[in-house]
Amino acid sequence: MAGGRMGSGTPKFKVFDGDGVYQASCKELEACAALVALYGEGSTIRWGHAKRDTLFTQGVDGDAGESYDLVVMHCADVLDRRLEATIRARKRGD
Numbered sequence: 001m002a003g004g005r006m007g008s009g010t011p012k013f014k015v016f017d018g019d020g021v022y023q024a025s026c027k028e029l030e031a032c033a034a035l036v037a038l039y040g041e042g043s044t045i046r047w048g049h050a051k052r053d054t055l056f057t058q059g060v061d062g063d064a065g066e067s068y069d070l071v072v073m074h075c076a077d078v079l080d081r082r083l084e085a086t087i088r089a090r091k092r093g094d
Helices: 029-039 068-092
Strands: 013-016 022-026 044-047 054-057
Touching: 013 029, 022 029, 029 044, 029 054, 029 068, 044 068, 054 068
Parallel strands: none
Antiparallel strands: 013 022, 013 044, 044 054
16 A cells, blocks of 8 residues: 555545535545545544544544644554455454
């Protein structure tokens, strides 16, 4: 995931403003970070459209305006934890 980019094709990351209104799709997490910094408190980066897909919430998980890199690392950590949980669940047969 070089530079927070997920490759070609349809953008996987979604940005929602603080009111939960869908605003944009992005291929790069850095672009998402810039947008949530712009939209402000409560805006989110999601891997999909559902609230359960939230990777980062502005003002809760940090301040995107302070460091886009920290947002990218936070999102990567969340995705890693979810992948590990999915793998564990499959091994258990859930």
